[in-house]
Each structure stands twice: as structure tokens, then as C-alpha cells.
Amino acid sequence: MNFLAAIGRATLALLSTVGAVVLFALGAVVSGLTGRLYWRQLGRQMLEMGYFSLPVVGLTAVFTGMVLALQSYTGFARFEAQDAIPTIVVLSMTRELGPVLAGLMVAGRVGASIAAELGTMRVTEQIDALTTLATDPLRYLVFPRLLAGTIMLPALVLVADVIGVMGGWLVSVYKLGFGPIEYINRTFEHLETQDVVSGLVKAAVFGFLLTLMGCYHGYRSKGGAQGVGAATTRAVVSASILILIANYVVTELFFAR
Amino acid sequence: MPETPTTPILAERPAAAAAAPAKIAIRGLVKSFGRKRVLRGLDLDVPEGRSLVVIGGSGSGKSVLIKSVLGIVTPDAGSIRVDGQELVGASRAELDRARRKFGMLFQGAALFDSLPVLENVAFGLLARRLVDRRTARERAIATLAKVGLGPEAADLYPAELSGGMQKRVGLARAIAAEPEILFFDEPTTGLDPIMADVINELIRGLVSELGATALSITHDMASVRKIAHRVAMLYEGKIIWEGPVERLDDSGNPYVDQFVHGRAEGPIKVGVERNG
Numbered sequence: 001m002n003f004l005a006a007i008g009r010a011t012l013a014l015l016s017t018v019g020a021v022v023l024f025a026l027g028a029v030v031s032g033l034t035g036r037l038y039w040r041q042l043g044r045q046m047l048e049m050g051y052f053s054l055p056v057v058g059l060t061a062v063f064t065g066m067v068l069a070l071q072s073y074t075g076f077a078r079f080e081a082q083d084a085i086p087t088i089v090v091l092s093m094t095r096e097l098g099p100v101l102a103g104l105m106v107a108g109r110v111g112a113s114i115a116a117e118l119g120t121m122r123v124t125e126q127i128d129a130l131t132t133l134a135t136d137p138l139r140y141l142v143f144p145r146l147l148a149g150t151i152m153l154p155a156l157v158l159v160a161d162v163i164g165v166m167g168g169w170l171v172s173v174y175k176l177g178f179g180p181i182e183y184i185n186r187t188f189e190h191l192e193t194q195d196v197v198s199g200l201v202k203a204a205v206f207g208f209l210l211t212l213m214g215c216y217h218g219y220r221s222k223g224g225a226q227g228v229g230a231a232t233t234r235a236v237v238s239a240s241i242l243i244l245i246a247n248y249v250v251t252e253l254f255f256a257r
Numbered sequence: 258m259p260e261t262p263t264t265p266i267l268a269e270r271p272a273a274a275a276a277a278p279a280k281i282a283i284r285g286l287v288k289s290f291g292r293k294r295v296l297r298g299l300d301l302d303v304p305e306g307r308s309l310v311v312i313g314g315s316g317s318g319k320s321v322l323i324k325s326v327l328g329i330v331t332p333d334a335g336s337i338r339v340d341g342q343e344l345v346g347a348s349r350a351e352l353d354r355a356r357r358k359f360g361m362l363f364q365g366a367a368l369f370d371s372l373p374v375l376e377n378v379a380f381g382l383l384a385r386r387l388v389d390r391r392t393a394r395e396r397a398i399a400t401l402a403k404v405g406l407g408p409e410a411a412d413l414y415p416a417e418l419s420g421g422m423q424k425r426v427g428l429a430r431a432i433a434a435e436p437e438i439l440f441f442d443e444p445t446t447g448l449d450p451i452m453a454d455v456i457n458e459l460i461r462g463l464v465s466e467l468g469a470t471a472l473s474i475t476h477d478m479a480s481v482r483k484i485a486h487r488v489a490m491l492y493e494g495k496i497i498w499e500g501p502v503e504r505l506d507d508s509g510n511p512y513v514d515q516f517v518h519g520r521a522e523g524p525i526k527v528g529v530e531r532n533g
């Protein structure tokens with residue numbers, strides 16, 4: 001019966017973690033919405049997450065677009081369906097790869113740095129100090145980060161979509177013999193608003209989740225430098241897993257009709 | 258587990274309570290972390306306008322005690338009254354109101370390392386919306402001067418400061434809003450003896466200048482003698498002795514004697530206990 005007990009214990013642990021995360025998120029959102037907004041914190045985080053993530057997201061997007069065009073070509077040429085390449089590239093980018101890859105890259109970059117920063121503030125008692133200076137740490141530290149992530153990831157994904165399509169265009173025009181204008185026309189031929197919108201909704205969800213994981217694990221870290229390191233790892237791993245799960249859920253909501 | 262002697266303290270406390278009204282009154286405070294019982298029914302009064310220092314070994318729960326009063330740690334049971342107002346189980350708004358009376362210097366200074374010194378010191382003033390930005394700036398510069406730092410320190414970041422300077426900035430941040438009650442968590446640990454004395458002098462001066470009530474923690478006996486009016490000893494989750502600082506050397510309490518004179522032999526057994 002040890003086996004069942006172990007399953008039971010793991011389930012309970014999982015449930016209590018989920019509960020704690022939900023409570024943490026609710027607490028941050030409620031205290032963020034009920035009091036003053038710290039504009040300077042928000043601006044700093046938006047700059048940090050949006051602007052400074054551009055290079056890494058852009059690089060990921062351009063190579064993804066390029067490889068998409070190349071891979072689809074080698075496959076589709078077998079049954080004379082090369083014309084579908086622009087559509088394949090733009091739909092894959094906007095609906096799936098743009099948000100997922102940007103989400104994962106930003107989770108590694110921003111999620112980790114949030115966890116490290118808040119973790120350090122926790123173990124050096126800076127978070128306690130905020131409380132004694134009449135400042136709610138959830139409102140001052142956590143809410144601006146959650147908001148910045150939810151706003152900036154869609155913006156990044158929009159940029160990634162454009163750059164990804166450009167990557168596909170580059171390979172198709174210079175390597176696969178597409179006409180430059182023709183490629184662009186075909187790109188928009190089958191593209192629907194919903195394709196882009198669903199990607200942006202995903203991005204907003206991912207942005208919220210990855211900043212939430214960074215904040216949650218950083219905020220609760222303990223035990224000095226080692227604890228902060230562990231929190232950083234947990235933040236990135238849990239954010240990545242949640243992004244992949246949420247990706248399926250949002251796709252299901254949008255397209256399973 | 259050895260029984261902790263309670264007789265001397267019972268003789269002491271009623272007299273103290275009668276001398277001045279208690280600014281902070283703590284009764285039956287209990288706090289455990291998991292199976293570890295840190296505070297086990299602690300009673301303590303801090304009289305108004307006096308400086309009380311809590312001494313006790315490492316890990317005896319001194320920081321937990323202060324953090325309970327500040328509302329950072331939630332006690333399991335007991336009562337903490339500040340100016341007669343109950344803080345245990347108080348609403349967030351009530352706690353926030355009480356915290357306006359508080360200023361705290363943390364064990365490691367806990368300066369915000371993303372902000373320059375000036376903004377650290379002005380933080381509480383701006384957070385409470387007491388003054389506008391410009392006035393806050395001026396007040397912060399004036400407060401820095403009180404702790405012996407010139408305006409040229411204002412634009413430095415905490416990482417650029419030595420430990421002693423960080424403590425001074427932490428001190429400036431704690432007193433900037435002129436609180437009624439000051440908390441000092443080991444203000445002199447990690448400092449050289451001269452800098453420690455400078456900080457002690459500052460604390461003594463500031464407490465009397467502000468007319469504030471102070472609750473401090475330290476295991477630095479030189480610091481105790483300098484900044485304390487009254488001393489309380491925390492041992493196994495309870496206050497086992499409390500009295501005026503003049504009585505420290507003839508407390509008649511073997512635990513206090515051992516601690517004050519830093520002897521390995523005595524009733525306090527120092528084991529290598531595992532945390533957690």
C-alpha cells in the first residue's frame with residue numbers, strides 16, 4: 001500500500017502547490033488593482049522585458065521562419081505543393097511558434113531574472129523592509145511585473161511574427177526561387193484575424209504565467225544564495241511546462257469547434 | 258529539557274510596568290516553524306520612551322520576536338499591543354496604521370539595492386505620501402547628515418557602500434519619518450569596534466532626540482551597555498530575566514551571568530542543534 005500512499009502524497013503536494021500559486025496570484029492582482037499603481041516600476045519592467053528581450057526573440061524568430069520554409073519545401077516539393085509554403089510559415093508562426101518560442105525564450109531570460117531578483121530581496125530582508133515602510137510588496141514588486149509580462153509578451157510576439165515571416169521570405173526568395181511579391185501575397189491569402197489574435201492571446205497568457213512563476217518562486221525562496229539558485233531553476237522549469245500546457249488549452253479553446 | 262527559572266523576573270516586572278505605561282505589551286506570544294517551537298509563551302513590556310534590549314543566543318528567536326511585532330511574522334497565539342491596540346489578528350489596514358509608528362533597522366541593513374541611497378532614505382516618506390518629492394529629497398539629505406553622511410553619499414548605490422555605511426543608511430531610512438517606535442536588529446554585528454561604537458552613539462542620540470521607544474536585539478554586550486535602559490534575556494522561547502541595565506552584572510540569574518560573561522560553562526547548554 002506504500003505505492004498508493006506515495007501517489008496520494010504526491011497528489012496532495014501538487015494540489016497544495018497549485019492552491020498556493022493561485023492564492024499568490026489572486027493576492028497580487030487584487031492588491032494591484034485596489035491601490036495605487038507604481039508607474040515607475042511598471043515602466044522599468046516593460047522596458048526590461050520588452051525592449052531588452054527583442055534581440056533574443058528576434059533571432060529565434062528569424063531562424064525559425066527560415067527553417068520552416070526550408071523544411072516545408074523539402075517535404076512539400078514531393079507532391080508539388082510548394083505554393084503552400086508562405087501559408088505554412090505564417091500560420092505556424094502566428095498560431096504556434098511565435099508565442100511558444102518567444103514564451104520559452106523570455107521564460108529563460110526574464111523568469112529567471114525575476115526569480116533571482118525577488119529571491120535576493122527575500123533573503124536579504126528587503127521584502128520585509130518594504131512592509132515596514134508602508135509598502136505592500138505584492139503591489140510594489142509583483143503586480144507591475146505580472147502586468148508588464150502580460151502586456152509585453154504579445155508585443156514581442158507581434159514582432160516575432162513579422163520577423164519569422166521575413167525569415168521564411170528570405171529563404172524562399174533567395175534559395176527556393178519564389179517571387180518576392182508573390183510570396184508576400186500568398187502569405188496574406190489564407191491568413192485570418194483569428195490566427196494572429198489567438199497567438200496574441202496565447203502570448204498574454206504565457207507572459208502572465210512566466211512572470212508569475214518568477215515572482216512566486218523568488219518571493220518564497222529561502223536559505224541564502226543556494227535557495228535563490230533553486231528558486232531560479234524552479235521558476236524557469238515550471239514556467240516552461242506551464243507554457244506548453246497552456247498552449248494546448250488555449251489552442252483547444254480557439255480552434256476546437 | 259531544563260526548567261527555566263522564573264522567580265527573579267516575577268519580582269522585576271510589576272515595578273517596571275508601574276514606572277511607565279507600556280508602549281508595547283506582549284503576552285503569551287507563541288510561534289513555531291513546523292515542529293520547531295521558537296517562541297513559547299513570551300511576555301514582555303517596553304515602557305514608553307525607553308530603550309529595551311533583548312539579548313539571547315543565536316537562533317533563540319530574537320528576530321522572530323521583532324518581526325512578530327512588525328507584523329512580518331504571524332504569531333500562532335498570544336497578544337501584542339502597541340499603544341493598547343491589538344496587532345495579533347488585526348486587519349491589514351489596522352496593521353498598516355500601526356506600522357506608521359515604526360522604524361526598523363534590519364540585521365543586514367536590507368537596503369533596496371536597485372535604488373540609490375537618497376531614494377532608500379526617502380522611501381518611507383514617499384510611500385506614506387507624507388511629503389512631495391522635493392521635500393522628501395531635502396528631508397533625506399538632512400537625515401543622512403544626522404547619521405554622519407554627507408550629500409555626496411546620496412547618489413551612491415548600496416553595493417558601493419561599506420558595511421558600516423550601509424548600517425548608517427539603514428538607520429537613516431528607519432528614522433526618516435520620525436517614528437515613535439524604533440526597532441534595531443543587531444545594529445553592530447559585522448562592524449569593527451570603532452564603527453560599532455559610532456553606531457551605538459548614533460542610536461543613543463537619535464532615540465533620545467526623537468523621544469522614541471526602542472526595542473533592540475543584540476549579542477554585543479558593549480552595545481547593550483551603551484544603548485539599553487532595560488535588558489531582557491530570551492531563552493528557550495521565553496523572557497527569563499528582565500531588569501534595568503545597571504543590574505546586568507548582579508542579576509542573580511545564572512543564565513544571564515553566563516551570557517553576559519560569555520562562558521561556555523553554565524546552565525545554558527550549547528549543542529549543535531539542527532535547524533528545521
Ligand SMILES: Nc1ncnc2c1ncn2[C@@H]1O[C@H](COP(=O)(O)OP(=O)(O)OP(=O)(O)O)[C@@H](O)[C@H]1O
Binds near residue numbers: 314316322
Ligand atoms: N521563516 C522561517 N521559516 C522557518 N524557520 C524560521 C524562520 N524564521 C526563523 N526561523 C527559525 O527560528 C529560529 C529563530 O530564528 P531567529 O532569526 O529569530 O534567531 P535569532 O535569535 O535572531 O538569531 P541570530 O542572533 O543568529 O540572528 C531559527 O532556528 C530559525 O531557523
Ligand SMILES: [Mg+2]
Binds near residue numbers: 319320321364442
Ligand atoms: Mg536575528
